[in-house]
Amino acid sequence: MRLTSETSSDGVRQQLFTLGELPGVLWTPEGAAGTRPLIFMGHGGGEHKLAPGMVARARRFVVERGFAAVAVDVRGHGERPRDAEFDRLATKEQALVSAGKETAPLLADFQTLIAQPTVTEWQAVLDAVQQFEHVGAGPVGYWGLSLGCGLGVPFVAAEPRVRAAVLGLFGALASAEDAARITVPVEFLIQWDDDRVPRHESLALFNAFTSPEKTLHANPGNHAEIPHYELDSTLSFLTRHLT
Amino acid sequence: MRLTSETSSDGVRQQLFTLGELPGVLWTPEGAAGTRPLIFMGHGGGEHKLAPGMVARARRFVVERGFAAVAVDVRGHGERPRDAEFDRLATKEQALVSAGKETAPLLADFQTLIAQPTVTEWQAVLDAVQQFEHVGAGPVGYWGLSLGCGLGVPFVAAEPRVRAAVLGLFGALASAEDAARITVPVEFLIQWDDDRVPRHESLALFNAFTSPEKTLHANPGNHAEIPHYELDSTLSFLTRHLT
Numbered sequence: 031m032r033l034t035s036e037t038s039s040d041g042v043r044q045q046l047f048t049l050g051e052l053p054g055v056l057w058t059p060e061g062a063a064g065t066r067p068l069i070f071m072g073h074g075g076g077e078h079k080l081a082p083g084m085v086a087r088a089r090r091f092v093v094e095r096g097f098a099a100v101a102v103d104v105r106g107h108g109e110r111p112r113d114a115e116f117d118r119l120a121t122k123e124q125a126l127v128s129a130g131k132e133t134a135p136l137l138a139d140f141q142t143l144i145a146q147p148t149v150t151e152w153q154a155v156l157d158a159v160q161q162f163e164h165v166g167a168g169p170v171g172y173w174g175l176s177l178g179c180g181l182g183v184p185f186v187a188a189e190p191r192v193r194a195a196v197l198g199l200f201g202a203l204a205s206a207e208d209a210a211r212i213t214v215p216v217e218f219l220i221q222w223d224d225d226r227v228p229r230h231e232s233l234a235l236f237n238a239f240t241s242p243e244k245t246l247h248a249n250p251g252n253h254a255e256i257p258h259y260e261l262d263s264t265l266s267f268l269t270r271h272l273t
Numbered sequence: 274m275r276l277t278s279e280t281s282s283d284g285v286r287q288q289l290f291t292l293g294e295l296p297g298v299l300w301t302p303e304g305a306a307g308t309r310p311l312i313f314m315g316h317g318g319g320e321h322k323l324a325p326g327m328v329a330r331a332r333r334f335v336v337e338r339g340f341a342a343v344a345v346d347v348r349g350h351g352e353r354p355r356d357a358e359f360d361r362l363a364t365k366e367q368a369l370v371s372a373g374k375e376t377a378p379l380l381a382d383f384q385t386l387i388a389q390p391t392v393t394e395w396q397a398v399l400d401a402v403q404q405f406e407h408v409g410a411g412p413v414g415y416w417g418l419s420l421g422c423g424l425g426v427p428f429v430a431a432e433p434r435v436r437a438a439v440l441g442l443f444g445a446l447a448s449a450e451d452a453a454r455i456t457v458p459v460e461f462l463i464q465w466d467d468d469r470v471p472r473h474e475s476l477a478l479f480n481a482f483t484s485p486e487k488t489l490h491a492n493p494g495n496h497a498e499i500p501h502y503e504l505d506s507t508l509s510f511l512t513r514h515l516t
Contacts, residue, residue, distance in 0.1 A: 236491075245491070245502075246465070246491035249487070249488050259510075262509070270502065
């Protein structure tokens, strides 16, 4: 892991890094020393590791809870090279959404194309980040919605260091088998009028988790309209399970 | 309103009262003066105003938030006289539940028998309690599950002083029309494996609220197995809307 830049503001230290070719970012409390809970965050489709929502969430984990947070760009996103196959699928998906057609089968292709390589990448990032003295091998939580859920489900299923996960805005079509291997507490977000994920697909994914503790939060509105108070709730949820 | 007893413990003042024939209880912070948010709580079927869960919730509203809380016995419950018609319906319901049969049509009878008189009683209690100097005419929240939801829906629909409501563990069959008149924020709890209320009936009630802000929380388990962290969440929800 190579650190490429470091900045601090309002109590948050932000370190950009590359792990091989993979660009990432680590947030920690300014001046922090010693082991602490770490939140691994997966960004949404078309976003990247430093999208405003990602930075805002990371800052809250760091400032309000003293946690560390880490994120990397997914294949075809952020600082990673454009990716013809990824772009082809994304364009096709956008066309299906605009036409009001079912996107779930296409999302399954997405999943197959990027899920397994992403899990391998994220596990390597976790290994590397936990080497830092100001992060350490503490409890790990996962936070990811939409694409971040589609990739998060196989990651959480594969990674025993993750002790609790916030997931949502994604359906069961490509994820049910991996979801059935998840046993840690899950907080699952559904937008009740989601224009991209049919409600029954979302409910099917919630049903698929084996976790004895899983909690579904549903709110009116479209895919992107998650109410602000759900971030408060996910902070409480992750704090309850990681501290 | 006639005060019949008063006790204090660990910061909570508990005043028992009767309003006409109606027995009730008011909880406020010890030594409190002036107007504060008030939570009107409806108890579950077979419970009463001083059931352990009721007292525990009231104490948290008072101690952690400085709110007042009030509850009365529903017809046929607690200190109120036994009620042949109520008991007949309750016995019949228990038999249907034991036999694994649909109870919703019977719950509709329950609703018709007690809902409208209860709304009238509760509005009179609210009038009376808001006269106290240590309660006052501040913002009102409602908290009620199961029977407390079945009665809470018509109460919240009828009562403009209620600004936010925690409801759940009840279906739409008897309540959809009243629910459609509710426009204040609602936090709605569903037990995903509820043995008394079919999931589709619960979801139908959630769907029926007109409220622009409504949030559904669902957790695995039976009717009575609401996880403890949902109480934390309802405290945050009511605090957000009443302060």
